[in-house]
Amino acid sequence: MPSLRQLQYLVAIEDTLHFGRAADSVHVTQPTLSQQIKELELRLGSKLVERGRPVRLTPIGRDIAARARNVLRDISEIRLIAERSKDGMAGTIRFGVSPTIGPYLMPFAVVRLHKDYPQLKLYVREGLPSDQFAELRNGTLDMMLAPLPVTGSELHIEPLFQERLHLIGAPDHALFGKETLEYSDFTGEPVLSLDRRHPLHLQAYQICEKMNADIQRDYEGTSLDSLRQMAGSGLGMAILPELYLRSETGGEGMVKRFDIKGWSEKRSIAAIWREGTAFADTYAAIAEVVATEAREILA
Structure with a gap:
């Protein structure tokens, strides 16, 4: 066998x-x-x-x-059942999260989860959503947090919150001197992005098409920090999420947000787990804590 x-x-x-x-x-x-x-x-x-x-x-x-x-999924759930106490919210959950979300949200969510469910433990792994979807399907991960859209009939997708995206640049950029900014003002302007495996790259590409801006293929960032630093040096603009800009890790010390008329760009974040799992109630409770923490930060 x-x-x-x-x-x-x-x-x-x-x-x-x-x-x-x-x-x-x-x-x-x-x-x-x-x-x-x-x-x-x-x-x-x-x-x-x-x-x-x-x-x-x-x-x-x-x-x-x-x-x-x-x-493999059944074996994984058997192990979880063995770990889970009679109180329900206990054991170790293998939690995947995108690197464009995790560092700027999960520290706060973990504190609340530990307070509410002290017997619950999270094994948090950052990774590209495309890779982690495969790990979720084969049982290596129990649940994950990722940007939408997500597809898969075997997956339960729980939308949690929306987060605004912002176009940023070096504070001395000439366009900051203009009283009113519109999408058309950014025609031909260079915009930096993460590499193409990240969902945020696709969103940046779509936004650049609206502005007729020039997304840079030769200077793809490896992290949100690298995008902010390259933008701060004047290499180009970048599109960054609100949670990152509000975080201690990120912030706006070297960059400034463009205030653009009609700008309403955002991304949606969801929790995902396998459809029909025996622990759907546990994953839903974790997802609600994460969503509550995000909404409080973004309020």
């Missing part, structure tokens, strides 16, 4: 279509993962993986991976 680890490796390959990235996602070396997949194929007597570029699962491999996901 296949082992749980072998099933986990097969699911990781389907999620990443790459042996190296699959190995990284399950925290083993690539040779170990490759060897275990070969052993799984021998045990089952079927070819499961087409080794090419990109790596793909065979039709049989896809069928087995789909069933493996269900097995």
Whole structure:
């Protein structure tokens, strides 16, 4: 019979279509993962993986991976049930969060959660939403916090709050001297963004299209801090979220917000967990605490 680890490796390959990235996602070396997949194929007597570029699962491999996901989810929930006390809100929740949200909201939410539910523990992991959706589906994460839109029939999506986005630039930018600013004033202006794997990049691109601004492909930031610092140096403008600008980590010490007529750009944040999970009530309670804390900060 296949082992749980072998099933986990097969699911990781389907999620990443790459042996190296699959190995990284399950925290083993690539040779170990490759060897275990070969052993799984021998045990089952079927070819499961087409080794090419990109790596793909065979039709049989896809069928087995789909069933493996269900097995891994059930095992994950069995572990959680064992950890959970009779009081309900206890145990360790594996919580994924986008790096454009987590550092500027979760410290406050964690304090409130610990006060309200002292037996509940959060294992918080920052990561790209696209990567964490795969971890949520295969049971590596229990719930996550990410910007909308999110799709997936197997996911429960709980919208929590909306957060304004702001265009910022170096305080000595010439446009700050103009009495009234409109979208058209930013035609051709350079705007910096995170790399394309971040949902915030897509929003920045869409906003730049409205302004006819020029999103910079050669100077993509690795974090909101790097965007703010590059903007503060005069390299270009940037679009940053309200929670970041209000945080001690971020702030507006080196940049200034543009006050643009008709500007109403925002993003929506949601909590996501697997549909039908046995712990939906726990995840909903955590989500409500996070939403309450966000609304208080943004009020």
